[in-house]
Amino acid sequence: MPITDYHAKYFAYELTRQRRGGDVGRLTQSLFDASVDLNPHQIDAALFALQNPLVKGVILADEVGLGKTIEAALVLAQYWAERRRRLIVVCPAALRKQWANELAEKFHLPTQVLDARTYRELRKQGVADPFDQPGVNVISYNFAARMSEKLRLTPWDLVVFDEAHKLRNAHRDSHRTGQAIKEAFGACNKLLLTATPLQNSLMELYGLSTVIDSQLFGDALSFRRQYLRGGEDLEGLKDRLQEFTKRTLRKQVLEYIRYTQRRAITIPFAPSEDELRLYHLVSAYLQRENSYGVPHQQRHLVTLVVRKLLASSTSAIINTLETMIDRLKKLEQTHEDEDNWLEKLIGSEDVEDDFLDEAADGEGDYQVEQLDEPIQLDRLRGEIAELQQYLDLAHRITEDAKSEALLNALEQGFSHMTEMGAERKAVIFTESRRTQDYLLKYLERHGYLGKVATFSGTNNSSTTQAIYKRWLTRNEGSDQITGSPAVDRRTAIIDHFRDDAEILIATEAAAEGVNLQFCSLVVNYDLPWNPQRVEQRIGRCHRYGQKFDVVVINFLNQKNEADRRVLELLSEKFHLFDGLFGASDEVLGRIESGVDFEKRIAAIYDTCRSQSEIEQAFNDLQKELEESINRRMQETQEKLLEHFDAQIHDLLKIQRERAEQQLDWVSRLFWQLTRHQLAPFATFDENRLAFELNESPLTKVPTGFFELIRKGEKPSEHAHLYRLSHPLGEYVLDTGRRLETPVTEMVFNLSGHEAKLSALQNLPEKSGWLELNLLELQSFQREEHLVFTAITDAGQLLDEEQCELFFRLQGEVLSNDADGPVHQPGRQLSETVTRQLDARLSRLLDENNEYFQRERTKLEAWADDQLVSAEQKLEDTKAQIKEAKRQSRLAGSVEDQKSAQEAIKHLSKLQRRQRQEIFDVEDEIEARRDALIDALERQMHQSSSTHHLFRIRWRLA
Numbered sequence: 001m002p003i004t005d006y007h008a009k010y011f012a013y014e015l016t017r018q019r020r021g022g023d024v025g026r027l028t029q030s031l032f033d034a035s036v037d038l039n040p041h042q043i044d045a046a047l048f049a050l051q052n053p054l055v056k057g058v059i060l061a062d063e064v065g066l067g068k069t070i071e072a073a074l075v076l077a078q079y080w081a082e083r084r085r086r087l088i089v090v091c092p093a094a095l096r097k098q099w100a101n102e103l104a105e106k107f108h109l110p111t112q113v114l115d116a117r118t119y120r121e122l123r124k125q126g127v128a129d130p131f132d133q134p135g136v137n138v139i140s141y142n143f144a145a146r147m148s149e150k151l152r153l154t155p156w157d158l159v160v161f162d163e164a165h166k167l168r169n170a171h172r173d174s175h176r177t178g179q180a181i182k183e184a185f186g187a188c189n190k191l192l193l194t195a196t197p198l199q200n201s202l203m204e205l206y207g208l209s210t211v212i213d214s215q216l217f218g219d220a221l222s223f224r225r226q227y228l229r230g231g232e233d234l235e236g237l238k239d240r241l242q243e244f245t246k247r248t249l250r251k252q253v254l255e256y257i258r259y260t261q262r263r264a265i266t267i268p269f270a271p272s273e274d275e276l277r278l279y280h281l282v283s284a285y286l287q288r289e290n291s292y293g294v295p296h297q298q299r300h301l302v303t304l305v306v307r308k309l310l311a312s313s314t315s316a317i318i319n320t321l322e323t324m325i326d327r328l329k330k331l332e333q334t335h336e337d338e339d340n341w342l343e344k345l346i347g348s349e350d351v352e353d354d355f356l357d358e359a360a361d362g363e364g365d366y367q368v369e370q371l372d373e374p375i376q377l378d379r380l381r382g383e384i385a386e387l388q389q390y391l392d393l394a395h396r397i398t399e400d401a402k403s404e405a406l407l408n409a410l411e412q413g414f415s416h417m418t419e420m421g422a423e424r425k426a427v428i429f430t431e432s433r434r435t436q437d438y439l440l441k442y443l444e445r446h447g448y449l450g451k452v453a454t455f456s457g458t459n460n461s462s463t464t465q466a467i468y469k470r471w472l473t474r475n476e477g478s479d480q481i482t483g484s485p486a487v488d489r490r491t492a493i494i495d496h497f498r499d500d501a502e503i504l505i506a507t508e509a510a511a512e513g514v515n516l517q518f519c520s521l522v523v524n525y526d527l528p529w530n531p532q533r534v535e536q537r538i539g540r541c542h543r544y545g546q547k548f549d550v551v552v553i554n555f556l557n558q559k560n561e562a563d564r565r566v567l568e569l570l571s572e573k574f575h576l577f578d579g580l581f582g583a584s585d586e587v588l589g590r591i592e593s594g595v596d597f598e599k600r601i602a603a604i605y606d607t608c609r610s611q612s613e614i615e616q617a618f619n620d621l622q623k624e625l626e627e628s629i630n631r632r633m634q635e636t637q638e639k640l641l642e643h644f645d646a647q648i649h650d651l652l653k654i655q656r657e658r659a660e661q662q663l664d665w666v667s668r669l670f671w672q673l674t675r676h677q678l679a680p681f682a683t684f685d686e687n688r689l690a691f692e693l694n695e696s697p698l699t700k701v702p703t704g705f706f707e708l709i710r711k712g713e714k715p716s717e718h719a720h721l722y723r724l725s726h727p728l729g730e731y732v733l734d735t736g737r738r739l740e741t742p743v744t745e746m747v748f749n750l751s752g753h754e755a756k757l758s759a760l761q762n763l764p765e766k767s768g769w770l771e772l773n774l775l776e777l778q779s780f781q782r783e784e785h786l787v788f789t790a791i792t793d794a795g796q797l798l799d800e801e802q803c804e805l806f807f808r809l810q811g812e813v814l815s816n817d818a819d820g821p822v823h824q825p826g827r828q829l830s831e832t833v834t835r836q837l838d839a840r841l842s843r844l845l846d847e848n849n850e851y852f853q854r855e856r857t858k859l860e861a862w863a864d865d866q867l868v869s870a871e872q873k874l875e876d877t878k879a880q881i882k883e884a885k886r887q888s889r890l891a892g893s894v895e896d897q898k899s900a901q902e903a904i905k906h907l908s909k910l911q912r913r914q915r916q917e918i919f920d921v922e923d924e925i926e927a928r929r930d931a932l933i934d935a936l937e938r939q940m941h942q943s944s945s946t947h948h949l950f951r952i953r954w955r956l957a
Contacts, residue, residue: 004811005739006746006950008676010772010786011669011807012736013949015724017774017784018082020847021050024658030077031659032666033723036106037711038074039257039544041248042067043659046074048246049191053780054855057190057212059164061197061247066257067544068193069102072160075191076136077107081725084157085134090181091162092532093140099162100138101514104487108725110135115143129154141166144184145177151184159185164192167211168204171220175207182211197245198640202227205241205640212244216858218865225868238640240861243854261549262542264577265412266567268556269405274397275314276559281390282310282317287606292331292380293324293387304602308431311563312526313439314397316432321391328384335375402555403442406525409553410503413521422548425497426521427504429537431528433457436505439525443503451502457509459489468492477704478718490514508533517545523553529566529598531574538576552577561611565618566601573625663711670724670732671708677732682706690719693728701728741950743824748809750956757809759802765792766956769825770803771833774947775840779848787840789833790954797832806954825953841944856933866925873914881907 003011019026027046031038041062049058049071062068076087089099093115100111112118112135122130131137131154144151161167161181170178190212198205206223209216217223217240227237250259271279286294286303294302309316406428414424430436433456443452454461459468468485471492475481482488497504498518506514519541528534542550554577557563570576604617667689674691675684682691689708696703706722707715715721723729750760770790777783788803884907888900 002810003672003676004746004813005676006741006744006813006952007807007811008673008736009739009741009949011673012733012739013774013784013786015666015669015673016733016737017786018782020781020783021047021053023047024662026050027074027078027659028662028666029081029724030074030107032663032670033081033709033725034074034077034107035709035721036070038070038659039067039253040659041253042071042074045071045246045248046078049075050078052243052851052854054851055213055244056188057192057244059192059194059197059208059212059245061194061245063248063250064195066248066250066253068195069099069162070106072162072191072193073103073107073109076103076158076160077109079158080109080136086154086157087160088131088137088139088151088156088158089160089162090139090141090144091160092166093142095162095536096138096140097509098536100136103136103138108723111138112136113138115140116146119143119147141177141181145180148180148184152186156185156188158189158191160191160193161211162193164194164208164211165196165204167192168197168207171203171207171210178207178211197247202237205237209244215862216240216244218862219869221873222865222869226865234640240858241640243858257544259544260542260546262538262578263416263549263551264571265409265416265551265553266556267405267409267412267553268558269401270558271401272397274393275401278314278317278390278393278397279310279560281393282306282321283605285386285390287609292328292375292383300599300602300606303606304598307602307605308526308528309434311557312430312432313402313435314394314400315434315438318391318394319432319434321387321394325384325387325391328380328387331375332377332380332384399442400438402525402557403439405555406439406443406523407446409523409555413523413551413553416551417521417548420520420548422520423518424502425504425519426502426523427497427506427516427519427541428523428525429506429508431508431526433507435525436507439505443505448503453493453497453501453504455490455493455497455504455506455509455514457507459486459493464489464493467496471495475718477702479715479720514540515543515545516540517543517547520546520548521551521553525555527554527567527570529601531570531576531597534570534574534576561614562605562608562618565614569618569622569625573622666724667708667710670729673736674708674722674729674732677735678728690716691722696728698727698731701731743951743953745814745953745955747812747814747955747957748806749811750809753809757805760805760809760956763792763796763798763802763956765794765796768792768796768798768954769829769951770798770806770954771829771951772803772949773833773837774949775837775844775944776947777841777844777944778942779845780851783844785840785844786949787837789829789836791829791832795828829951837946859933863925867918867922871918877907877911877914881911 015028019028024031024043024047027043027050030046031043045060045062045068049060060068060071062071072089076089079085079087089103091099096113096115100113103109103111112133114130114137119130122133127133129150131150139147167175167178167181169175170182173179192208192211194208197208203220203223206217206220226233285291286306288294290296294306306317306320309320410426413426416422417424428439430439436454436456440452440454444450453467454464468489472481472488480488480491482491493504494514494516497516504516504519522538522541524534524537528537538550538552554567554571556567571578600621604614604621608614608617671689678691678693678697681695681697682693684691689710691706693701693703693706705716705719706728707719709715709721709723720726724733750757768791770788773787773789775785775787777785788798788800790798790803790806792798881904884900884903888897888904891897891900
């Protein structure tokens with residue numbers, strides 16, 4: 001139905017006003033604009049993160065597989081919608097691209113991934129501060145620690161820490177990364193994501209709390225006394241944690257999230273004699289203590305990478321040997337080592353670049369080997385000749401035994417797909433681009449010609465370019481084309497795999513941020529030793545939205561004991577390949593760094609010669625892993641973090657219903673506002689909620705076909721996705737707010753409305769006055785409230801719901817010429833407006849007082865903690881005096897007796913000083929607490945103002 005300027009102005013303000021936290025309405029824009037179906041527990045978690053403006057951060061600790069990334073993205077999107085756009089995500093290096101892609105594709109947020117290299121490049125291009133760019137920054141933990149001083153200069157609105165358990169020891173001075181990150185982001189709002197906030201000690205919870213706010217608890221000493229040293233006040237700790245920690249369990253959401261199973265298949269293979277010989281020769285070479293081919297300083301990293309490629313394929317090791325020989329020949333000629341050969345090797349193969357990131361030094365350049373002594377040319381030439389022999393042997397191997405096993409694996413896998421009714425799709429993961437090329441040609445020769453696509457870090461092959469060009473032609477004029485060739489090539493390949501190909505051969509690049517839930521068959525052609533990487537690979541297919549069980553295929557080299565034990569470790573201890581959810585957070589979360597874990601395994605390959613040595617080393621590693629799983633700490637975690645509220649299902653159901661109602665309301669308002677504001681420019685299709693933009697009011701927005709974003713529905717081909725944050729949507733909202741709305745008379749068509757509105761139909765008077773004002777309150781946060789005031793001609797006051805109902809009706813503005821000039825109301829309306837605005841402000845300040853009281857309680861608890869710490873120091877001294885006296889009684893000589901007495905004298909003096917200090921500390925803490933509370937009181941009502949939007953004389957017809 002057509003609406004008036006008064007409807008439009010109200011709708012525009014309703015859609016854009018700044019709301020306070022804790023209400024689904026706060027998430028209006030981010031919920032509406034998200035291209036993903038959100039679950040109620042995710043909305044609940046996002047609201048928890050937004051609810052209290054005085055809390056400096058929260059921990060979202062959902063179990064693995066429940067979508068913490070989506071929860072954080074929802075919060076980031078809401079901050080963006082509220083024009084608070086200094087946003088940054090800190091995550092493990094391997095997850096950077098995944099974060100960037102999720103934010104861009106599902107929440108339409110601009111992003112930039114920054115590392116040492118891109119930071120330097122931007123500086124060279126003249127960008128003064130690469131962090132100060134339009135978009136969400138995504139960086140690794142290591143880079144954040146190295147750039148702490150730079151990051152500290154930016155007043156970040158929100159910092160998200162993914163895999164935040166990496167900071168659980170941040171309270172320790174020795175934890176350099178944690179200390180640097182606390183320094184960088186001390187005063188900022190923070191969102192910590194971790195499935196494992198508590199693993200081995202309650203002190204880990206304390207460590208995470210210090211990242212958020214140093215005043216959540218006292219110091220480490222008081223925390224230990226209250227919650228560890230026999231006190232174990234778990235109920236008290238639980239109460240304090242609930243203010244900033246939220247955890248959802250899988251069993252609480254199974255009612256509305258359907259998860260499929262994982263099924264593991266192991267395919268054994270036996271390498272040929274030549275393959276086996278090549279493996280042993282290269283392996284023995286890598287185990288040497290000194291060689292020019294494996295520089296000492298880079299030894300662990302080089303051997304780890306080369307071993308990965310050795311296990312991948314003959315093609316991969318051929319390229320590696322050629323690179324090593326080429327480097328040694330240059331070393332022979334120049335006597336100087338290349339400064340970036342390792343980076344070239346890793347870059348050319350798509351092996352995880354987080355190796356370089358985690359090993360980086362200084363500003364991110366890996367330090368190369370400095371040759372301290374003259375090169376022994378005979379030895380160097382001998383190594384070159386030796387490596388050339390290995391290369392010649394490799395060239396004689398035309399097909400690998402594992403690739404033959406792959407054909408059998410695909411046959412078995414596709415058979416399972418047929419049984420389940422799933423599509424005949426398989427993604428094959430390898431860590432090497434050379435292996436990828438080899439497998440493409442191999443499969444095309446063995447029955448899969450025209451059915452195979454590839455995905456790598458560059459995606460620049462001729463086949464991929466052809467796929468990309470076809471995709472561009474097919475999607476010309478649509479929002480599918482982002483304008484970024486790298487992003488669009490990725491999308492083109494995935495679309496081609498979904499629609500046309502059967503097999504996608506992917507390097508690690510596809511394990512980061514690519515959604516393949518239409519595929520149910522995962523083949524680990526190379527098996528990473530990093531369990532986090534394996535989980536990430538499988539998670540591309542085994543994720544929310546997957547309709548079938550996911551079959552995971554691994555290969556077992558029957559002639560390699562170490563390979564067998566790696567597969568056993570990943571299968572039986574990490575449970576990566578079977579079950580409902582895959583890797584358990586109890587185990588996976590205990591790995592500080594996947595790269596560190598890989599180095600542990602690489603060390604076994606490097607140092608163990610015999611089968612018995614390999615067996616013993618893996619037994620020790622497995623035992624160490626099992627010991628880290630402390631059952632008592634798991635039980636403590638359940639008591640502290642897991643809430644088994646019988647009503648949780650009902651609460652989540654209500655949350656979902658509220659969100660759906662809000663989205664329906666927003667959709668209706670935004671669509672009607674769009675029709676009104678774009679009426680001169682567009683032709684509308686009411687049934688499809690779409691329009692043809694014939695003339696664009698903005699130079700940056702092209703004409704064409706637009707469809708309103710709708711949950712669970714993809715836009716039509718060639719349609720632009722229309723949403724609140726689209727430039728055209730922002731134009732509609734901004735112009736709607738600026739509409740001229742002078743005092744006028746309006747008739748609302750109640751009798752012609754399709755639904756019965758009893759609240760209006762039962763009014764004894766059908767005419768009166770209505771005014772709409774915007775109340776802006778600057779308090780702990782900026783918030784805007786729409787305040788309706790309406791009275792009938794008989795003086796009856798209408799409530800807010802009745803006022804909102806007016807604007808569901810079709811209205812007509814009566815012109816002054818037809819009905820005469822609009823007379824002004826009496827004093828009653830103005831007085832009523834003032835009273836209602838004052839009442840609303842009073843209510844808001846009362847609600848803010850609740851925030852204040854909660855923060856006051858927290859500060860008083862912090863002050864008590866500080867006193868506990870001072871008392872504990874006195875208790876410790878008393879215990880030392882008692883022990884010193886005991887030692888004095890046991891002293892066997894005069895010297896020992898004298899020494900013991902001196903200790904007692906020194907400790908007694910310390911005890912007297914500490915007793916006096918307790919009073920001083922108490923005064924100091926109370927003064928600091930009172931100063932903080934005074935500052936909060938001043939902040940509670942900084943200012944408020946009222947903006948008049950419109951006044952109308954109304955009549956119901």
